[in-house]
Amino acid sequence: MADKTAFEIPEQMRAFADKSVDQAKKAFDEFMGATVKAVENSETSAKTLQSGARDVNRQALAFLEANVAASFEFAQKLVRARTVEELGQIQQDFLARQVETVQSQGKHMAETIGKAASDVQQQTKK
Template identity: 45%
Template sequence: MATRPPNFEIPADMREVAEKSVEQAKKAFDSFMGAAFKAAGALEESSDTLQAGTKDISRKALTYAEQNVAAALDFASKVVKAGDPQQVLHLQSEFIRSQLQAFGEQAKDIGSSAGKLATDVAKPRGK
């Protein structure tokens, strides 16, 4: 014959404390999940910003590379057509001066874009 365990009753005070603890745990978990979803959303926004910014910088770099190659080919064409060494030296001097100026402007533009991107990615997101 199987014996029945004695009736075990949880005191009302203990039951109330346990119920409150469970409620507090649920609230804490909900709060944690809310914060986790918010953080994931902010990370996604930062990732989108970073991706768009790097695409912009990449496009600029390719455009500048294309311009620089075109300038070098133009220079080479002029050198081939030069009549004397003096003209070659003049063309070379002109090419170097114009390319240094172009490189400076290009570096400044890409640096400015990179700085803006870093600021945008680090910017706290709205609530």
């Protein structure tokens, strides 16, 4: 069996990278909080349209937050990897999960947008 190829990252660099990822995640979490608040404050259109837009916005924000959280988790795993093989496996696993996630999110978003459009159409017929 092939030997694992080791590589050394100085502990200070690893700690710095880990801290940087944590700081970026904290900044993103604050951004998401402000964005969610801004989206909630900006929903002032007609009641039916507002409800549909709110559903779409919330779902989009939830997907964004989930995708960014997965990316931060991925970054932390990369920083903590000890071998080139481990890096490759982490990358492969992440990409496979992201493909599944994007497909699922696209399906859910299409359903939500379709429902919102249908609701608006129903309301305008009244």
